[in-house]
Each structure stands twice: as structure tokens, then as C-alpha cells.
Amino acid sequence: MFFASDNSGPVHPQVLAALGAANDGYAMGYGDDPLTKQVQRRIREIFEAPEAAVYLVATGTAANALALATLCQPFETVFCSPVAHIHEDECNAPEFFTGGAKLTLVPGDDKMTPKALAATIARENTRGVHGPQRGPVSITQVTERGAVYTLDELRALTAVARDHELPCHLDGARFANALVRLSCSAADMSWRAGVDALSFGGTKNGLLGVEAVIFFDPDKAWEFELRRKRGGHLFSKGRYLAAQMAAYLADDLWLSSARSANAACARLAEGLRNAGAEFVHPPDANMIFAALPRAAHRRLHEAGAVYHLWDGTLDGADPDELLTARLVCDWSISNAQIDRFLAVLHG
Structure with a gap:
């Protein structure tokens, strides 16, 4: 992930x-x-x-x-x-x-x-x-x-x-x-x-x-x-x-690799949307900026997900505070990785 x-x-x-x-x-x-x-x-x-x-x-x-x-x-x-x-x-x-x-x-x-x-x-x-x-x-x-x-x-x-x-x-x-x-x-x-x-x-x-x-x-x-x-x-x-x-x-x-990355991003974005994530910027290609509660970020990181937080830290006091994540898909990201990420997110 x-x-x-x-x-x-x-x-x-x-x-x-x-x-x-x-x-x-x-x-x-x-x-x-x-x-x-x-x-x-x-x-x-x-x-x-x-x-x-x-x-x-x-x-x-x-x-x-x-x-x-x-x-x-x-x-x-x-x-x-x-x-x-x-x-x-x-x-x-x-x-x-x-x-x-x-x-x-x-x-x-x-x-x-x-x-x-x-x-x-x-x-x-x-x-x-x-x-x-x-x-x-x-x-x-x-x-x-x-x-x-x-x-x-x-x-x-x-x-x-x-x-x-x-x-x-x-x-x-x-x-x-x-x-x-x-x-x-x-x-x-x-x-x-x-x-x-x-x-x-x-x-x-x-x-x-x-x-x-x-x-x-x-x-x-x-x-x-x-x-x-x-x-x-x-x-x-x-x-x-x-x-x-x-x-x-x-x-x-070059085009098929980009299509794979974009398609993976679209799959991930749809799952995040269904989980109630707030999109800070439109995910037009292979990059997502989405806000999730701190508790969700902690759960994902503990499960081994690797991505950057764009604001805030995991060790804050409020588990419900929304923190923005930057998530980027490359040509090699598999549907299995995305589905596991979303399964952890849904808890």
C-alpha cells in the first residue's frame, strides 16, 4: 500500500x-x-x-x-x-x-x-x-x-x-x-x-x-x-x-503506463469518496489530496500504508480532526493494494 x-x-x-x-x-x-x-x-x-x-x-x-x-x-x-x-x-x-x-x-x-x-x-x-x-x-x-x-x-x-x-x-x-x-x-x-x-x-x-x-x-x-x-x-x-x-x-x-496510474487513482478516489473523504483538490490524473479523520490515518499507517500527510500529525489529541493526505498512484499499483487500503479505511 x-x-x-x-x-x-x-x-x-x-x-x-x-x-x-x-x-x-x-x-x-x-x-x-x-x-x-x-x-x-x-x-x-x-x-x-x-x-x-x-x-x-x-x-x-x-x-x-x-x-x-x-x-x-x-x-x-x-x-x-x-x-x-x-x-x-x-x-x-x-x-x-x-x-x-x-x-x-x-x-x-x-x-x-x-x-x-x-x-x-x-x-x-x-x-x-x-x-x-x-x-x-x-x-x-x-x-x-x-x-x-x-x-x-x-x-x-x-x-x-x-x-x-x-x-x-x-x-x-x-x-x-x-x-x-x-x-x-x-x-x-x-x-x-x-x-x-x-x-x-x-x-x-x-x-x-x-x-x-x-x-x-x-x-x-x-x-x-x-x-x-x-x-x-x-x-x-x-x-x-x-x-x-x-x-x-x-x-x-508511456500512454499505457499513464492510463494504469490514472485508472488506479480513479479506483482509489471512488473508494475514498464512498468512505466520506473530503477532496481538497480535484483528482484529475494520478494524485489525490483528500481529508480523513486522524483516527483513520492512524489505522492506515498501523496497517502499513505509506503516504504523506499534508497537514497535521498522527499524534494529535483529537481523533476526529480532519487531516489532508497526499496519495499518488504509479503505473505498478495493483487493485489488490487499493482494495486493501480501502478495507482498512472502512475498518
Whole structure:
């Protein structure tokens, strides 16, 4: 009953098998191998973007920080949600890799609104040389609270950025989960929606450790290559990153894995709903924020359930106090684990 994070789940067996196959013989280094080139071609096909520049890095933080550094000057600011991963969970990596650009938080919840974004952009660049200049907009899809932007919502945000001649970055650590939720194409949820650069996630969806950075404008390619090398993220044995991504994309494993995670989350959410849980955020994809009584949390933890409490502690005095849990389903979570969790919850 492990619901702590989709980072904690196992690597898909097909990915491990692909790594073993890639380990046969020799290949040129630094991404100059046939497997990396194959992956780049495949991603361009999936995104219907034949001119896109595609690069592989090992972590989501590297993907986000290097992509934003390529889009942002040191004297600019990045506009993002108050709970964006780049703000809360990357130890100032975007600020470091951009050479000092700041983050400007758009007031609101996990989903930015066009009105709030426009107002926040308007407030910046009002002090001339004394203040930060306007820089890229970074959107998270799926959000850090488990919500999915609709295509219309994405387009409305990128339209605000475009009105101010600002580029848009999409943090797609859970891109596949959002895509299967919306039943749209990868192109529809990226460049057709106005996204300029995408962090295309894989680690949270069954990979050992690889993310793709996609620039739909290839003019940014050389600068990204330089920043990746200078930042220490150019792997010499790049074929092992490519092997993972190749297996991920083969036979749509990335989509089937995301569907499994989303379906597990829906099953869990339905059971929680029947148990009277209060949902703090809509469980659109594979992540749930739900409030349960402290006594229920104690019962679940004593039975071996692993997940994070978002507020409060188990050792409080009031057994009926509602505490919010963050529950995340990965591709490998079984119905048996979910049903056992719900059985314990029901007592």
C-alpha cells in the first residue's frame, strides 16, 4: 500500500530489458549514438514537430532549469504558480542555472488563471532598469495538486504570454497522465497550445531516470547544448538514457503506463469518496489530496500504508480532526493494494 510518490515505484520491466539490450557492444558517446537519434526522431513524430530540437537529461530538475535558462536572461523573471515544482522543490535550481533570474509567483492556487497571470505580468517591468524584466511563463501539467489544465485553459494562458511577447515553458513531469486524461494529441497539449519548450517526463511514469527537453523552435538548440554541457548534464554514455526513452515510447508504453496510474487513482478516489473523504483538490490524473479523520490515518499507517500527510500529525489529541493526505498512484499499483487500503479505511 505504497502511495507516497510515483517516483518511488519500480522501473517497468520493458525499460530494464531495453537497458540490457543497449549494453551490448560499443556506441559513440555524448548522444552521438544511433539509439539517441532514433529517440529524437520518434519524439518529433509523436509531437508532429519535425523541426523540434530534442535532448535527454537525467532529472526533471535539470530539464526544467536548463530549459528555463535557455529561455530566460539573468535579469528577467519567470512567472509561475505558487506551488510550482520550480518554486517549491528544486532548491533554487532555476535561479542558479539562469544565472540569477528570479521567480515571480502568480497569486492563486495550483492552477494559474489568465486574469491573475496578466495582472502579475503587468505589475512587472514597471521600474525600468531597477527591476526585473519580464521573462517566460512556466505552466505545470499535471499541477502539483493533481489538477489538469484543459486545452482551452492552456491556450488562454499562453495567449497572455504571447500578448506580452513572452515564451512559454511547460513542466510536463506527468505529461502522459495529463494527455490520457484529456484524450488529445501530444501536439495539441504542447506547441499547438502555444508552448515553446517542454520538459517531457518519464521518471514518474516507469523510467529509471530520464526526461526529454523539447524546443519547438530549433533556434534554441545550440544554446541549450552549451548550457547542458556547462551544467554537467551531458552524459558521456548517452545511449543508456536513450534506451529508457526508446522503450518508453515503443508500443505506446508511456500512454499505457499513464492510463494504469490514472485508472488506479480513479479506483482509489471512488473508494475514498464512498468512505466520506473530503477532496481538497480535484483528482484529475494520478494524485489525490483528500481529508480523513486522524483516527483513520492512524489505522492506515498501523496497517502499513505509506503516504504523506499534508497537514497535521498522527499524534494529535483529537481523533476526529480532519487531516489532508497526499496519495499518488504509479503505473505498478495493483487493485489488490487499493482494495486493501480501502478495507482498512472502512475498518
